[in-house]
Amino acid sequence: MVGRERHAERPGHDRTSIESLGLWIFIASEAFLFLVLISTRFALVGFERPAELNQPLGAAVTAVLLSSSVSAYAATRALAGGEAGRFRLFVRLTLALGVVFLGGLALEWAEGFAAFPPARGYGSVFFTLTGFHGAHVLSGLVVLWLATRRARDPWPVRAAVRYWTFVDAVWLFIYPTLYLL
Amino acid sequence: MIRGLAGALAGYAVGAALVAAIRALTGVDPLAAEPLVVAGFPFALIGWLLGVGVWQAWAREWVGLDARPAAPPGWRRYFAYSTDHKVIGVQYLVTFTVIFLLAGLSALLLRVELAAPGQAILPPATYNQVMSLHGILMIAVAVSVIIAGFGNYLVPLLIGAEDMAFPRLNALSYWLIPPVALLLLTSTVLGGWDSGWTGYAPLSERNRVGQIFFNLSFILVGLSSIIGGLNFLVTIIRLRAPGMTWGRLPIFVWGIFLTSLMSAVFTQSVAVAMLLTLLDRVFGTGFFAAARGGSPLLYENLFWFYSHPAVYVMIIPGWVLALEVLPHFARRALFAYRWAVGGLAGVVALSGVVWIHHMFTSGVPFVFLPVFLATTELISIPTGVIFLSALGTLWLGRLWLRTPMLFAIAVFFNFLIGGITGIFLADVPTDVQLQDTYFVVAHFHYTIVGGEIFGLFAGIYYWFPKITGRMYDERLGQLHFWWMFIAFNLTFFPMFGLGLAGMNRRIADYDAALANTNLFVSIASFALGASFLVFLWNVIVSWTRGPMAQANPWRARTLEWQTSSPPPLENFPVPPTVVAGPYEYGTGRAHAVLGGAAGGDD
Ligand SMILES: [Cu+2]
Numbered sequence: 001m002v003g004r005e006r007h008a009e010r011p012g013h014d015r016t017s018i019e020s021l022g023l024w025i026f027i028a029s030e031a032f033l034f035l036v037l038i039s040t041r042f043a044l045v046g047f048e049r050p051a052e053l054n055q056p057l058g059a060a061v062t063a064v065l066l067s068s069s070v071s072a073y074a075a076t077r078a079l080a081g082g083e084a085g086r087f088r089l090f091v092r093l094t095l096a097l098g099v100v101f102l103g104g105l106a107l108e109w110a111e112g113f114a115a116f117p118p119a120r121g122y123g124s125v126f127f128t129l130t131g132f133h134g135a136h137v138l139s140g141l142v143v144l145w146l147a148t149r150r151a152r153d154p155w156p157v158r159a160a161v162r163y164w165t166f167v168d169a170v171w172l173f174i175y176p177t178l179y180l181l
Numbered sequence: 182m183i184r185g186l187a188g189a190l191a192g193y194a195v196g197a198a199l200v201a202a203i204r205a206l207t208g209v210d211p212l213a214a215e216p217l218v219v220a221g222f223p224f225a226l227i228g229w230l231l232g233v234g235v236w237q238a239w240a241r242e243w244v245g246l247d248a249r250p251a252a253p254p255g256w257r258r259y260f261a262y263s264t265d266h267k268v269i270g271v272q273y274l275v276t277f278t279v280i281f282l283l284a285g286l287s288a289l290l291l292r293v294e295l296a297a298p299g300q301a302i303l304p305p306a307t308y309n310q311v312m313s314l315h316g317i318l319m320i321a322v323a324v325s326v327i328i329a330g331f332g333n334y335l336v337p338l339l340i341g342a343e344d345m346a347f348p349r350l351n352a353l354s355y356w357l358i359p360p361v362a363l364l365l366l367t368s369t370v371l372g373g374w375d376s377g378w379t380g381y382a383p384l385s386e387r388n389r390v391g392q393i394f395f396n397l398s399f400i401l402v403g404l405s406s407i408i409g410g411l412n413f414l415v416t417i418i419r420l421r422a423p424g425m426t427w428g429r430l431p432i433f434v435w436g437i438f439l440t441s442l443m444s445a446v447f448t449q450s451v452a453v454a455m456l457l458t459l460l461d462r463v464f465g466t467g468f469f470a471a472a473r474g475g476s477p478l479l480y481e482n483l484f485w486f487y488s489h490p491a492v493y494v495m496i497i498p499g500w501v502l503a504l505e506v507l508p509h510f511a512r513r514a515l516f517a518y519r520w521a522v523g524g525l526a527g528v529v530a531l532s533g534v535v536w537i538h539h540m541f542t543s544g545v546p547f548v549f550l551p552v553f554l555a556t557t558e559l560i561s562i563p564t565g566v567i568f569l570s571a572l573g574t575l576w577l578g579r580l581w582l583r584t585p586m587l588f589a590i591a592v593f594f595n596f597l598i599g600g601i602t603g604i605f606l607a608d609v610p611t612d613v614q615l616q617d618t619y620f621v622v623a624h625f626h627y628t629i630v631g632g633e634i635f636g637l638f639a640g641i642y643y644w645f646p647k648i649t650g651r652m653y654d655e656r657l658g659q660l661h662f663w664w665m666f667i668a669f670n671l672t673f674f675p676m677f678g679l680g681l682a683g684m685n686r687r688i689a690d691y692d693a694a695l696a697n698t699n700l701f702v703s704i705a706s707f708a709l710g711a712s713f714l715v716f717l718w719n720v721i722v723s724w725t726r727g728p729m730a731q732a733n734p735w736r737a738r739t740l741e742w743q744t745s746s747p748p749p750l751e752n753f754p755v756p757p758t759v760v761a762g763p764y765e766y767g768t769g770r771a772h773a774v775l776g777g778a779a780g781g782d783d
Contacts, residue, residue, distance in 0.1 A: 018346050022415045025445060029407055033449040043479045120467035120474045
């Protein structure tokens with residue numbers, strides 16, 4: 001009931017280190033979720049890949065998402081250095097890049113729906129994997145936005161950026177799984 | 182709770198209306214049942230959680246209001262949203278004991294039907310539904326009751342902490358459980374489902390609507406288990422009292438730690454299996470639908486990749502609970518403590534590489550058979566080490582045969598039978614013969630009921646004075662033990678014979694030649710069911726007017742006994758310091774002192 005405040009009083013019970021460990025375990029647990037989902041691609045259709053995939057678009061959204069991680073990192077550096085203006089700039093850039101990624105994803109969905117419908121094989125895997133990941137990108141955007149709205153305390157921002165970097169890293173496994181292999 | 186139900190209904194209405202609107206706009210039948218249920222469900226869940234107390238005690242902060250944690254006094258706190266790990270532990274224990282008894286009643290229904298060949302009270306379709314309900318309810322109990330019930334109550338006490346690392350998440354993971362019971366009951370009203378607790382495709386893909394309630398509730402139990410696992414891991418790593426090194430951790434805490442590792446990792450796999458089944462049904466993807474190029478075998482792989490480790494999520498808490506009880510009642514240190522921890526870790530390490538042994542007859546590539554036979558047999562090595570630790574403790578101790586001790590010893594007796602018969606199911610040639618017979622049913626019940634549930638009762642009697650502040654009746658306790666122990670063995674041992682004679686599991690009828698044994702088993706199962714009446718009577722009478730318990734009636738050394746019974750909010754009047762191992766009987770050394778001054782580490 002009083003937990004949160006009282007814990008902080010005891011030596012060694014530092015809230016940030018507790019929450020940081022919790023976040024790492026949460027990330028590990030999410031990583032297993034994607035690992036299992038990715039494994040279905042190979043179990044179901046092996047290395048088969050439809051010719052209609054829009055390769056330039058796939059490469060483009062990958063680049064966008066990667067640069068958003070760089071920009072998120074720059075935002076945490078700016079926060080640590082006390083540069084409020086730069087911090088806000090990089091946060092906005094990160095959020096914008098995330099939205100662009102989701103837009104690209106929507107485009108891919110619109111094209112793919114006719115070419116490799118979700119009713120079977122590769123289409124099932126493609127829409128499920130990108131759908132799951134897209135939902136994570138969306139939640140990452142919301143978390144990032146909430147954490148940076150009132151950036152007095154650096155830990156929530158660092159936590160949100162860590163989660164965002166994780167979501168980006170997951171795409172680094174999904175992209176080759178769907179587009180290259 | 183009323184507010185929770187109202188919230189759930191409101192949430193469901195929002196979700197279902199949203200989907201109906203989208204479907205109406207895109208021109209598909211807006212009132213199709215399954216999409217409405219699946220889409221309404223998450224909203225209903227959020228409504229339920231906000232209603233039962235998350236809004237009052239937590240979410241108000243998100244919109245800038247003050248959180249108002251409600252804390253009704255006395256027994257009413259067990260029915261309210263609470264973040265106290267002891268209250269949550271009791272909530273879990275009572276909820277799952279009730280579900281356990283209900284699921285037990287459903288088993289008795291099955292035994293009435295099976296008492297004689299031919300049809301008695303249950304038409305075959307109804308039999309399948311009752312069998313499925315019995316299975317999934319018992320699995321939910323087995324996965325959660327010790328780890329969530331005693332784990333929550335005891336881990337903070339045993340490591341000298343004042344609560345779990347994330348008290349609010351802890352409450353959240355408990356309040357996910359009542360909707361599971363509601364979902365499964367709703368499903369039964371709607372005609373249920375008949376694919377057993379395994380929910381194999383392709384049957385699960387074409388079953389009636391009750392199936393999706395099964396899938397949703399499985400996901401929910403999984404979610405609760407993942408959140409709980411995460412919480413235990415962080416608590417045990419970060420909140421140990423000064424001096425509580427890993428080598429001084431009570432064995433029960435080690436068991437919960439290793440089990441939590443498995444919950445946090447493997448549960449994802451079964452959650453994905455359940456989710457993809459829902460996607461197949463609602464969005465028409467083709468993961469498991471063989472007609473559209475899907476692979477039912479993929480479902481089995483995803484399912485068992487979790488569900489084999491899940492049997493260790495069930496049994497390890499039972500083992501370590503028994504191992505925790507043994508030293509206090511043998512008045513000596515746990516024999517080969519380090520080896521026992523290593524044995525547990527070995528089981529966990531191997532648990533992820535044996536799942537194909539459930540699929541020896543499913544048409545997996547032949548090369549897998551010898552490989553998974555070998556990995557499965559390997560598990561008997563760490564299991565044997567744990568067994569030797571128990572045996573050594575008993576051999577070298579002076580036994581004090583109270584009810585908890587009797588149940589703890591029975592864990593190892595029953596598990597010996599369950600473990601040895603498991604060898605025949607791991608060996609491919611015998612398994613091909615025994616697959617899907619009552620031999621499997623008997624083996625499984627010997628390990629999980631004989632191992633885990635006997636461990637659960639050891640824990641209930643052992644910590645009853647700590648939790649309730651009152652003493653149970655020892656004579657009734659011993660009566661319960663002997664009654665349950667004998668009836669349990671009479672019920673399940675003959676099933677090995679039925680299985681060898683070829684009686685199929687999950688089937689409402691059998692060959693008339695097996696009539697006598699089945700009648701015997703049915704009568705024994707009712708005796709087993711009746712033994713729980715003794716237990717219930719003892720608990721109810723003792724909890725309301727048993728004699729007051731002392732702080733430490735067992736004169737045990739571990740930390741939970743060094744505070745009052747029941748412990749105050751946040752557990753210890755002064756933070757404890759740990760100075761030696763947990764089972765230092767006969768050496769005169771204390772395990773811990775309250776306050777940090779005395780001497781420190783040695
Ligand atoms: Cu198994």
